[in-house]
Amino acid sequence: MGKKPDEIRNVRRLKTNMAAWVTGPSTPGFAAQVADISINGCRLVWREAKRISGVLSVEIPDARLSAQCEVAWQRSHSAGLRFLSRTVLEPGPDPEPDPEARITPTSRPAIVAKT
Numbered sequence: 001m002g003k004k005p006d007e008i009r010n011v012r013r014l015k016t017n018m019a020a021w022v023t024g025p026s027t028p029g030f031a032a033q034v035a036d037i038s039i040n041g042c043r044l045v046w047r048e049a050k051r052i053s054g055v056l057s058v059e060i061p062d063a064r065l066s067a068q069c070e071v072a073w074q075r076s077h078s079a080g081l082r083f084l085s086r087t088v089l090e091p092g093p094d095p096e097p098d099p100e101a102r103i104t105p106t107s108r109p110a111i112v113a114k115t
Contacts, residue, residue, distance in 0.1 A: 017045065018063055024056040034060055034081075041072065041082040049079040056081065064089040 018037070022044065023029040032046040037060070044052075052071055058081065059066045066089055069081035 018060050020044070020058055020060045022046075022052075022056055022058050024052055025054045027052055034058065037063060037065075039083075041069065041080060044079045044081050045077065046079070047077055049077055050074055052079060055084065059089075061089065 017033045017035045020032050020034045021029060022032050030046070032044055034042045034044055036043040042058070042060075044058075046052075052074070054071070056069045056071070057066070058069050066087045067081075068084045070084055072080040072082040074080075
């Protein structure tokens with residue numbers, strides 16, 4: 001029984017598809033999905049994946065990741081991207097909480113059972 005390629009390389013992958021913003025020299029910025037994110041790269045899912053080439057800049061807000069990538073392989077609707085450099089994005093500010101929506105146990109009216 002052989003090992004899976006991920007186990008051989010000791011790579012842990014995130015299989016969830018996430019939204020990404022991709023920019024490159026041959027294409028203007030476009031939105032796409034990325035899948036199989038690992039420490040080495042990711043798989044870009046886009047209907048015109050054959051058009052991309054060169055070094056791309058990929059930003060994945062849900063993974064808090066920004067990376068410079070090169071195209072490792074291409075298919076009709078997907079492409080493998082190899083990370084050249086990665087940057088962890090700082091989380092954005094939390095939205096202001098609505099004071100009216102805040103309910104604490106002390107702010108609720110007491111319920112008195114009638115006996």
